[in-house]
Amino acid sequence: xxxxxxxxxxxxxxxxxxxxxxxxxxxxxxxxxxxxxxxxxxxxxxxxxxxxxxxxxxxxxxxxxxxxxxxxxxxxxxxxxxxxxxxxxxxxxxxxxxxxxxxxxxxxxxxxxxxxxxxxxxxxxxxxxxxxxxxxxxxxxxxxxxxxxxxxxxxxxxxxxxxxxxxxxxxxxxxxxxxxxxxxxxxxxxxxxxxxxxxxxxxxxxxxxxxxxxxxxxxxxxxxxxxxxxxxxxxxxxxxxxxxxxxxxxxxxxxxxxxxxxxxxxxxxxxxxxxxxxxxxxxxxxxxxxxxxxxxxxx
Numbered sequence: 001x002x003x004x005x006x007x008x009x010x011x012x013x014x015x016x017x018x019x020x021x022x023x024x025x026x027x028x029x030x031x032x033x034x035x036x037x038x039x040x041x042x043x044x045x046x047x048x049x050x051x052x053x054x055x056x057x058x059x060x061x062x063x064x065x066x067x068x069x070x071x072x073x074x075x076x077x078x079x080x081x082x083x084x085x086x087x088x089x090x091x092x093x094x095x096x097x098x099x100x101x102x103x104x105x106x107x108x109x110x111x112x113x114x115x116x117x118x119x120x121x122x123x124x125x126x127x128x129x130x131x132x133x134x135x136x137x138x139x140x141x142x143x144x145x146x147x148x149x150x151x152x153x154x155x156x157x158x159x160x161x162x163x164x165x166x167x168x169x170x171x172x173x174x175x176x177x178x179x180x181x182x183x184x185x186x187x188x189x190x191x192x193x194x195x196x197x198x199x200x201x202x203x204x205x206x207x208x209x210x211x212x213x214x215x216x217x218x219x220x221x222x223x224x225x226x227x228x229x230x231x232x233x234x235x236x237x238x239x240x241x242x243x244x245x246x247x248x249x250x251x252x253x254x255x256x257x258x259x260x261x262x263x264x265x266x267x268x269x270x271x272x273x274x275x276x277x278x279x280x281x282x283x284x285x286x287x288x289x290x291x292x293x294x295x296x297x298x299x
Contacts, residue, residue, distance in 0.1 A: 013063045020059070091132075094125035101125075124170060131202070135264045138195065139247070142271040149189050149275060156184040156227070159194060160216050167201050167214075176201055179217045186225050188296065192272045193227075199265040200229035200292050208233025208289060224297040232289040241282050245270035 101122040105115060141147050160178045167176045197216060204214040208231035218227035236244060247267040269292075273280045278296040285291040 010067075017060065017063075020055075024053075091129070094129040097125045098122050127170065131198075135199070135268060138268050138272075139264050142268065142275075147192075147272075147275055150191070151187050151189050154186055154188050154190045154193070156180070156186050156188070156193070156218055156225075157182070159190065160197065160218060163194065163197050163201060164216060167198075167205065175205065175212070176214045176216065179215050180219075184218055184220055184225075186220065187298075188225070189276060192276050196269050196272050196294065197227075197229065199269050203265050204229050204231035204233065204290070207231075212289070222298075224295060226293065226295050228291060228293040230285045230289060230291045232285065235284060235288060235290050236282060244282060245280075 101118045105118055157180050160180055164176045164178050168174050212232040215230040244266050276296055281293045283291045
């Protein structure tokens with residue numbers, strides 16, 4: 001529903017409510033006139049007024065509920081438009097970069113080191129494109145309830161180290177580190193936990209600045225597994241924390257936003273945590289930044 005349709009609905013709703021109030025006013029006036037002549041007429045009019053009042057309350061309740069639905073739909077439409085703008089940019093950027101790298105390799109006689117450098121950059125752009133497509137596919141599978149738990153015994157410490165190495169290699173830095181010092185073996189869905197951590201680390205790297213560290217942590221207890229990702233970035237406002245797990249939601253406006261992304265990463269994380277029957281919380285890190293904390297029960 002577009003804004004014009006919503007405006008028409010509000011105008012019609014206001015007209016209907018005002019008409020009810022106007023009819024009620026005239027009915028009360030008529031009642032006062034007839035009450036002087038007949039008590040029976042007065043009781044009948046009172047009954048009609050009572051029924052009209054109940055109907056008006058139901059009408060107002062319906063209008064309020066429809067208004068809520070319209071507002072949600074308008075917000076979703078806005079986020080979808082932002083998503084399309086973002087995906088268009090996200091698709092064009094790596095494709096254009098790869099095209100440039102390949103054309104340069106074909107047209108110029110470069111030395112071996114330069115060829116390796118260009119090919120490495122092309123592979124990185126391709127990996128970025130692959131991650132984005134995987135996120136879109138994962139979001140589609142989640143909405144269609146096509147993902148199911150497949151638990152297995154996993155060396156979580158080793159998995160976290162692999163994720164740390166991968167992101168440091170892609171970002172060409174050593175900002176990502178693991179604070180897990182002991183071997184942790186858990187019975188989990190490896191794909192789900194790996195996807196959760198990859199999305200959280202990518203999100204932290206994207207919004208925490210160029211030098212701030214990103215920590216992956218994990219621990220086990222009698223109640224289950226607790227793990228997550230901390231960063232030393234600017235943090236997330238209380239208002240945005242209530243919406244960051246919504247599909248397509250991104251902080252700010254797509255036309256002025258400079259960070260890459262589709263607004264699917266945290267939505268996917270939250271949905272995957274639900275599939276694993278866990279909970280996720282977005283808190284503040286100390287002294288600054290964000291802490292995404294996930295808890296999964298044993299079994």
